[in-house]
Amino acid sequence: MRYIDEYRDADKVKQLAAAIKKITTREHRLMEVCGGQTHSIVKYGLDQIIPDQIELIHGPGCPVCVTPMEILDQAIALAARADVIFCSFGDMLRVPGSEKDLLSVKAEGGDVRIVYSPLDAVKLAKLHPDKQIVFLAVGFETTAPANALSVIQAEQLGLENYSLLISHVLVPPAIEALMTSSDCRVQGFLSAGHVCAVMGYEEYRPIVEKYKVPIVVTGFEPLDILQGIYLCVKQLEEGRAELENQYTRVVSEAGNRPAQEIIKKVFTVSARKWRGIGEIPNSGFGLSETYSQFDAAKRFDLSAVRTKEDNECISGLIMQGIKKPHECPAFGIRCTPEKPLGAPMVSSEGACSAYYRYRKS
Amino acid sequence: MKEEINFTPSCPFPFEQYPTIVMAHGGGGRLMKRLLDEMVIPTLNAGAISEMHDAAVIGCPSGHRIAMTTDSFVVNPLQFPGGDIGCLSIYGTVNDLAMAGARPAYLSLGLIIEEGLEMKTLWRFLESMRNAAEECGVRIVTGDTKVVDRGKGDGLYVNTAGLGFVPENIDVRPHRIQIGDAVLVSGDLGRHGIAIMAQREGLSFDTTIESDCATLHKHVQALLDENIDIHCLRDLTRGGLSSALNELATATDLCIDLDETTIPVAGEVRAACELLGLDPLYVACEGRFAAFMPAAQAEQAKQILQTLSPMIQPQIIGKVAAEGVAPVILHNAFGGQRVLDMLSGEQLPRIC
Structure with a gap:
């Protein structure tokens, strides 16, 4: 398969692993920000072929994992309403809310639909004028343009039955929050390539300069990740802290301008709560004043929704890289994909799910 | 691959009178009798069913044991690239019999039809x-028809049960799997699941991915005829390769080591899986199986399957070991390894 196989070439992988070994003289702790990168690392066993001195810390870049339980409970309450068709990406359906997940709501008669794009939800809104169509708009900067576009489309079509339940989060404020934490062990970041494909990477420069920490924009295939590690380790070994772009075939410095314009038109930056981490200022998107009529949180009265978090789940520590999934006492015992205590065990980008699925330990 | 369905506009049932199924077609009265007598029985060329007795009475050849299985088919859409619910409901049960080392012989057929299904559509299935x-050499000897209210079924649900006969000297149950056995898959993986998903979700690719749905008993018979000492067989349906091998490894308390680079997955299936965020090793097949046999016979077995179906890439993908960190371990080309776990729930498309 073109554009995939080239980046999984076994000989080149081995060469790059050897090159990393050659330049590594001391211990380094790197964080891969995105959950997609975590899964690649664990799936392909990349951490098994690099020197033991390099520790890969798994970051908070899993949109499912950081979505606060309140939003899930609100989603579940909306999905149970007879007048609502609730649309979501498939990933969110098994994530536990306080009492149940969206799949259970579906089984109880709620109209919950998996869509591949928010634009499919807009189509449903057009098809079912007698129903309210709510789309669960979660994700980082990667999903924001399509979600914003769906609002613009709904407006153009004059649809008054379409809305977004939003939990949009942003990468740079999360990195900054990690860097200011007293528990922070991270010495270098592999930043999330697809987020930068949309946003470019200029916004990371102030972080590099302020915290003197290397950031390498990195892709998701085995060769991408190993090259990202190589560049990051090389900086650390040479005592540099710079912003570098490994993922040049996808990411440009300026990013995708039209996508940024759409985001700017529809969303405004706001404070967001991150599950397990807490509220981070200016770390997410909400609908701008012009489009606030598409906000499900305003359209529906959700004041009765109550949330009760499970105290045993240490997802916050996992997502800040303070603990590894297998260091959680509940891992694989009281917390499994079938009966998860927290989102990182169910999400396809969650670190706990990666460890459970590919390592079992 | 399969032949086209022979669709000729000469349905024995008068379409003009009943262009769609109505509730009375399941009511047990005259209309139901006409549906059976004029459409179902002649179309299926059913044997003992035509006696219209409460049960079919069949003989068992001496020196054989009876294998029995049942399966229900609730596929949506009813027709998909490479097949439809009709052939799927026959192949599925025949294949389950073949996996027990049986020669498939008789089937029952249960139809649960949704009111409003077009008569032409039913007839086509x-x-x-x-x-x-006919292709599988099995006879449908008994059946049942029910009609459910519109909105209470996806057009048509089918259940088939099958009887087959296992020769005295054949035993392909999991307990015969041994340390050192080779694991062979009969062809490339994941076609059925991706064909269905693409059709269901309206995804289109440059090439249409066709379901692999097909009968497997000829392949099994060919291996047995050439004296391949098959220790165990398992078809790779729901949950794909991963679930099948995990079940067997767990049942036998052994470990299966797989070489990821040898597992056959067609380029277009891999591409679709990449796009959708799915793992082809978990995607369903409807015409593929895994076979366990002495390593010394594996290459010969592969050649036999290759000769029978040159297009579907049989491969030796691994071997059985005494113990490991998990029931099924996948070794990759980089020298890394990972657990191939059983699917939890169903695979869900990713966010980004």
């Missing part, structure tokens, strides 16, 4: 069933 049954 019955024809597909007949063609598949």
Whole structure:
């Protein structure tokens, strides 16, 4: 398969692993920000072929994992309403809310639909004028343009039955929050390539300069990740802290301008709560004043929704890289994909799910 | 691959009178009798069913044991690239019999039809069933028809049960799997699941991915005829390769080591899986199986399957070991390894 196989070439992988070994003289702790990168690392066993001195810390870049339980409970309450068709990406359906997940709501008669794009939800809104169509708009900067576009489309079509339940989060404020934490062990970041494909990477420069920490924009295939590690380790070994772009075939410095314009038109930056981490200022998107009529949180009265978090789940520590999934006492015992205590065990980008699925330990 | 369904506009049932199924077609009265007598039985060329007795009475050849299985088919859409619910409901049960080392012989057929299903559509699926049954050399000897209210079924649900006969000297149950056995898959993986998903979700690719749905008993018979000492067989349906191998490894308390680079997955299936965020090792097949046998015979077995179906890439993908960190371990080309776990729930498309 073109554009995939080239980046999984076994000989080149081995060469790059050897090159990393050659330049590594001391211990380094790197964080891969995105959950997609975590899964690649664990799936392909990349951490098994690099020197033991390099520790890969798994970051908070899993949109499912950081979505606060309140939003899930609100989603579940909306999905149970007879007048609502609730649309979501498939990933969110098994994530536990306080009492149940969206799949259970579906089984109880709620109209919950998996869509591949928010634009499919807009189509449903057009098809079912007698129903309210709510789309669960979660994700980082990667999903924001399509979600914003769906609002613009709904407006153009004059649809008054379409809305977004939003939990949009942003990468740079999360990195900054990690860097200011007293528990922070991270010495270098592999930043999330697809987020930068949309946003470019200029916004990371102030972080590099302020915290003197290397950031390498990195892709998701085995060769991408190993090259990202190589560049990051090389900086650390040479005592540099710079912003570098490994993922040049996808990411440009300026990013995708039209996508940024759409985001700017529809969303405004706001404070967001991150599950397990807490509220981070200016770390997410909400609908701008012009489009606030598409906000499900305003359209529906959700004041009765109550949330009760499970105290045993240490997802916050996992997502800040303070603990590894297998260091959680509940891992694989009281917390499994079938009966998860927290989102990182169910999400396809969650670190706990990666460890459970590919390592079992 | 399979032949086209022979669709000729000469349905024995008068379409003009009943262009769609109505509730009375399941009511037990005259209309139901006409549906059976004029459409179902002649189309399926059913044998003992035509006696219209409460049960079919069949003989068992001496020196054989009876294998029995049942399966229900609730596929949506009813027709998909490479097949339809008709042939699928025959192949599925025939394949389950073949996996027990049985020669498939007789089937029962239960139809649960949704009110409003077009008569032409039903007839087309019955024809597909007949063609598949003829191909497999099985006879449909008893059946049942029910009609459910509109909105309470996806057009048509089918249940088939199958009887087959296992020769005295054949035993392909999991307890015969041994340390050192080779694991062979009969062809490339994941076609059925991706064909269905693409059709269901309206995804289109440059090439249409066709379901692999097909009968497997000829392949099994060919291996047995050449004296391959098959220790165990398992078809790779729901949950794909991963679930099948995990079940067997767990049942036998052994470990299966797989070489990821040898597992056959067609380029277009891999591409679709990449796009959708799915793992082809978990995607369903409807015409593939895994076989366990002495390593010394594996290459010969591969050649036999290759000769029978040159297009579907049989491969030796691994071996059975005494113990490991998990029931099924996948070794990759980089020298890394990972657990191939059983699917939890169903695979869900990713966010980004």
